[in-house]
Amino acid sequence: MSATDPITLAVVRGALHQIADEMDLHLIHAAISPIISEMHDCAHGIYDARNGETIAQGGFGLPMFLANMQYTVQNLLKHVEEDGGFQENDIWIVNDPYISGTHLQDVVLVAPYFYEGKCLALLANTGHWMDIGGGTPGGWAPQAREIHQEGIIIPPLRIVREGKRNNEVINLILANSRLPSQIEGDLEAMMNVFNSGFKGLNDLVSRYGIHEVSACIDEMMIRSEQQMRDHIAAIPDGTYSFADCFDNDGVVDAPLPVKLAVIIEGSNMHFDFTGTSIAATGPLNMAETTTRSLAFVALKHIFPDVPVNGGAFRPTKFTVPSGCMLAAQYPSPVCGYTDVINRVIDVVFGALAQVIPEFTPAAPFGTAGVTTVSGYNEDGRYYVAVYPAPGGYGGSSASDGLTNGTLPSSLAGFMSVEMSEHRYPLRFDYYAIRENSGGAGEYRGGCGTRYGIRALSDCVVSVLGDRHDHPPFGIAGGQAAGQFRVNFELDGKSSTPLMRSKADKIALSTGDAVHIETPGGGGFGDPLKRQREEVRRDLVKGFISRDIANNQYGYKD
Numbered sequence: 001m002s003a004t005d006p007i008t009l010a011v012v013r014g015a016l017h018q019i020a021d022e023m024d025l026h027l028i029h030a031a032i033s034p035i036i037s038e039m040h041d042c043a044h045g046i047y048d049a050r051n052g053e054t055i056a057q058g059g060f061g062l063p064m065f066l067a068n069m070q071y072t073v074q075n076l077l078k079h080v081e082e083d084g085g086f087q088e089n090d091i092w093i094v095n096d097p098y099i100s101g102t103h104l105q106d107v108v109l110v111a112p113y114f115y116e117g118k119c120l121a122l123l124a125n126t127g128h129w130m131d132i133g134g135g136t137p138g139g140w141a142p143q144a145r146e147i148h149q150e151g152i153i154i155p156p157l158r159i160v161r162e163g164k165r166n167n168e169v170i171n172l173i174l175a176n177s178r179l180p181s182q183i184e185g186d187l188e189a190m191m192n193v194f195n196s197g198f199k200g201l202n203d204l205v206s207r208y209g210i211h212e213v214s215a216c217i218d219e220m221m222i223r224s225e226q227q228m229r230d231h232i233a234a235i236p237d238g239t240y241s242f243a244d245c246f247d248n249d250g251v252v253d254a255p256l257p258v259k260l261a262v263i264i265e266g267s268n269m270h271f272d273f274t275g276t277s278i279a280a281t282g283p284l285n286m287a288e289t290t291t292r293s294l295a296f297v298a299l300k301h302i303f304p305d306v307p308v309n310g311g312a313f314r315p316t317k318f319t320v321p322s323g324c325m326l327a328a329q330y331p332s333p334v335c336g337y338t339d340v341i342n343r344v345i346d347v348v349f350g351a352l353a354q355v356i357p358e359f360t361p362a363a364p365f366g367t368a369g370v371t372t373v374s375g376y377n378e379d380g381r382y383y384v385a386v387y388p389a390p391g392g393y394g395g396s397s398a399s400d401g402l403t404n405g406t407l408p409s410s411l412a413g414f415m416s417v418e419m420s421e422h423r424y425p426l427r428f429d430y431y432a433i434r435e436n437s438g439g440a441g442e443y444r445g446g447c448g449t450r451y452g453i454r455a456l457s458d459c460v461v462s463v464l465g466d467r468h469d470h471p472p473f474g475i476a477g478g479q480a481a482g483q484f485r486v487n488f489e490l491d492g493k494s495s496t497p498l499m500r501s502k503a504d505k506i507a508l509s510t511g512d513a514v515h516i517e518t519p520g521g522g523g524f525g526d527p528l529k530r531q532r533e534e535v536r537r538d539l540v541k542g543f544i545s546r547d548i549a550n551n552q553y554g555y556k557d
Contacts, residue, residue, distance in 0.1 A: 008208070008212070008216065009219055009220070012204065012212075012213055012217075013216065013220055013307070015200070016046055016055060016056035016204070017057075017059070019201060020045055020046055020056045020057055020059075020197075021058045021059055021060060022196050023044035023058055023123070023125065024040075024042065024044050024058035024060035026189075026192070026193045027042050027125065027127065027190060027193050028040055028042065028060060030192065030193075031127065032181075032182045032185030032186055032189070033128075033129070033130045033182045033183075033185075033186055034130075034419065035128050035130055035386055036127055036128060036186060036189075038413065038415050038416065039386075039388070039413045039414070039415060040060060040061060040062070040412065041128035042061050042062070042125065042127045043057065043062055043065035043069060043126045044057070044058040044061060044123070044124070044125045045057040045065075045123070045124050045125075046121050046201075047069075047070060047073045047121060047122040048217070048310065049086075049112065049113075049119045051074070052071075052077055053070060053074075053221065053310025053311075054067065054070045054309045055309055055310070056308075056309065057308050061126070062409075062410045062412060063408070063410065064293065064294065064297065064409045064410050065102075067289075067292060067293035067313055068100075068101040068289055068290050068293035069108065069124050070310060070313070071101060071293070072094070072110075072124065072126075072289070073124055075289075076092060076094060076099070076100075076110055076156055079092075079156040086119050087161070087162050088112065088114045088117075088162065089162050090160060090161060091109055091110070091158070091159050091160035091191055092156060093107065093159040094107075094110075094155065094156045095107045095108065095132070095153065096154065096155050097147070097287055097328065098328065098329065098330055099156065101286065101289045101290035101293065102287075102290055102334075102337055103286075103334050103338070104134070104139060104151040104153065104334075104335070105129050105130075105131075105132050105138075106127075106128055106129075107126070107128075107132075108125070109127075109190050109191065110124045111123050111124075111160075111197075113197070113201050115202070115205050115210065116210075118210075120201075120205070123194050123198075125190050125193055125194075127186055127190050128412075129177070129182075129183050129186060130179050130182055130183070130384050130386065131151075131177045131384050132152055132176070132177060133151040133152045133176040133177055133178070134148075134149055134150040134151035135149045136150075136462055136505060137178060137384045137460065137462075138384045138386055139151050139335050140335050140336070140338075140386075140462055140464040141283060141333070142250035142282065142283065142336070142499065142502040143250055143251055144282065144283045145281060145282065146331040146332070146333055147331045147334065149333065150283070150334070151176070152173065152176040154173065157169055160191070170187065173187075178374075178384065179382065179384060220307065220309055220311065221309055221310055224306055224312040225311035225314045225315060226311075227305065227307075227312070228299070228303065228306050228311075228312045228315050229268075229315045230267070232264060232266075232267050232268065232315055233267040235264045235352075235356055236264065236355060237264050237266065238264055239262070239263045240261070240351045241259070241261045241262075241351060242350030242351040243257055243258065243259045243260070243347070243350075244258050244346055244347050244350065244470065245257050245470045246284055246339070246466050247466050247467070247468050247470065247502075248282070248500075248502070249280035249281055249336070250282035250283060250284065250464065250499055250502040250504070251281045251282035252280075253498070255470070256280055256284060257277050258277070258326070258347055259273065259274065259276050259347070260273055260347040260351050261274070261351070262348070262351040262352060264355075267315055268315055268316075268317070269316045269317075270316070270317050270319070271292075271317075271318045271348075272318075273291070273318075273319060273320045273321065273326055274319060274321055276320075276321065276324045277324060277325050278323055278324055279323055279325050279332045280325045280332070280336075282333065282336065283335045283337075283464070284337075284339060284340055284466075285325045285332040285333060285336070285337065285340065286326060286334055286341065287327070287328050287334070287337075288318070288326065288327040288328075290337060290340075290341060291318070291327065291344055292316075294342075294345055294348075295316070295344060295348055296312070296316075297341075297409055298344070298349060299348070301349075302349075302352060302359050302360055303359070325340065326340070335464070336464050338368035338370060338464070339366075339367050339368050339369075339464065339465065339466045341409045342368065342408075342409050343366065343466075345364070345366075345409055346364070346366050346472070346473075349361060349362070349394070350363070350475070353476070357524075358397045360475070361396040361401065361475075361521070361524065362394030362396070362401070362439065362472070362473065362474045362475045362476075362478050362522030362523060363394050363472035363474075363475075363481070363522040364391070364394050364401070364405070364521045364522075365407075365448055365467065365518055365519040366466070366472050367391070367465045367466045367467040367484050367518070367519065368388050368389060368407060368464070368465065369388065369389025369391075369465035369466075369467075369484055369516065369518055370389070370463070371386075371387040371389070371453070371461065371462070371463050371516060372384065372385070372386055372462045372463075372464075373426060373455075373460070373461050373514075374459060374460050375425070375455075375457060375458060375460060377425060378425065383423070383424050385415070385420060385423070385426065387453070387516075388406075388407065389414075389449070389465065389484075389516060389518040390405060390406060390413075390448070391405065391407075391437075391446075391449065391518040391520060391521070392404070392405065392437060392445050392448045392518075392521040393446045393521040394439070394445050394478075394524065395438075395439070395445050395446075395478055395521065395522065395523050397443070397476075397525075398443075399443060400446060400534075401444065401445045401520070401521035402446045402521075403433060403446040403447040403520075404447065404448075405446060417431055425455070425456040425457040425459075426454065426455065427453070428451060429451075429452035429453075429454050429513065430450070430451060431449065433448075433449060433450075433542065433543070434449055434450040434520070435447070435542055435544065435545055436482060436543075436544055436548050437482035437517070437519060438520030438523070438543065438544075439472065439473075439474045439481040439520060440474075440478065440479040440523045440530075440552040440553060441474055441476075441477070441479060441524045441525045441526070441527055442477075442523075442524060442526055442527065442529040442530050443478070443523065443524040444523055444543070444544075445481050445520045445521030445522050446521045448481070448517065448518035448519045449518050452513050452515045453514050453516075454511065454512070454513040455508040455510055455512050455513065457510055458507070458508065458510060459507075460505050460506065460508070461488075461503070461505075461508055462503060462504050462505055462506070463497070463502060463503045463514070464502055465484050465501040466502075467483060467484040467519050468483045468484045468501040469483070469501075471483045471484075471519055472520070473522045474523040474524065475524055476524055476525045477527075478525055478527070479552065480523075481519045481523075482517070482520055484500075484501050484518060485500075485515075486503060486515070486517075487514070487515040488503070488506055488508075488512070488513070488514055489513040489514070490506075490508070490509075490512050491509070491512065527552045527553050528553065528554050530553055532555065535555045536555070539555075
């Protein structure tokens, strides 16, 4: 049977995605730390052993790893070749952000898949580790000036060689974490996931044969590339530019611009980030490979029908100036990349909204707003609690934006209040939808949230967010969303951090609290065109106030 037979192709493609999904779920169920088990901060994929291109990626992990793991695998191939190549039952580990992108907390494992003595594919996973050392518990250090302040760097290492574990390296890594037992459990779970992937691939190759499966993979790549090219070719040729800003980098209180020109020429798309700020002094930097990956995440939101594999990435090229904040180089700090990734999505939306607004939403809330709380439980064990901020999505030509959503870049969920209060000496005073936080528009931006965390024992709190000075923008006449806000309640007195959206290691005593308000999404279209019944419904649900209804939507009883 031909590899292009549609039934065989559909079955093989479905099987490959199911294998990746099963690896996702295996780790989510087996992981010790809540950031993986509760918040799904992980990803799994299958990659071409010849060139590292993505074959399939799991659907339960984070979108930010969409192409980033492909680039990690491709970068790792060079190191593996220098060390004699992949051997059966090897596992490699890396978290060096200049090789693997993202930040030190995201640890990547790669294992070769052999069938009848031949390396046919590479399996990879990424898992977020709750603590990797460094000066700030949890790793989000708003005032970091170099990578070494953020934690331990793991270069590409063969952590398992032909089935034998390198326990010396494992012990070295664990000794540099505040949570060694959690990290050890997560590492074991990540390594065991590969057995699930190997079994699935063995079943698939045994059923169809090496040549048939390989031919289907090649056809999958070709079809994804053609689908993406068809979408790009439908966009009028031209250059579409957009710029946005970060509040500050956590160290220097000055805005950092991100500039993008999207150049369309036939079925090719060129992302040019010339004019973007030079490397930030603080941690708002990230690797060029991650910049590319987030541009693809944005395209996936705009063209959701294109299957994710290496072929979908082929019609694009990038100019990311060396030395800018989107092309981090040693020793630039990168732990704030969790906000930088979102601004890449935003500027892609902003640029393409000028030419295809019918497919492009307004800006989502655009900040990870990570709040980290650390201290000691009653039994004396150290804890690190991590809360990525949920917020609103931008309105679009089809609908209002999502309220209380996870980041479009990550989908890392907010730990449940019940689970948090069970695990840690913390109490949530409230967790609520934030009124008036979505941008006004014919299609309203989704609302953000507000929540208050009160300390039941002494602890330390850090916040790494953005979008205070430059809130999420609207498009097509829509209005901007609400800003990100942080407020500390210390000894009965209220205070705002000097950097507004960022705070480093603020000491809370028993009874103190931190209060967070997250942005909504930008609005789409003229607010005066919004249906009266929709405005009334927003009022009833508490999404908007009477003043906003009257003054921005022209609503009268």
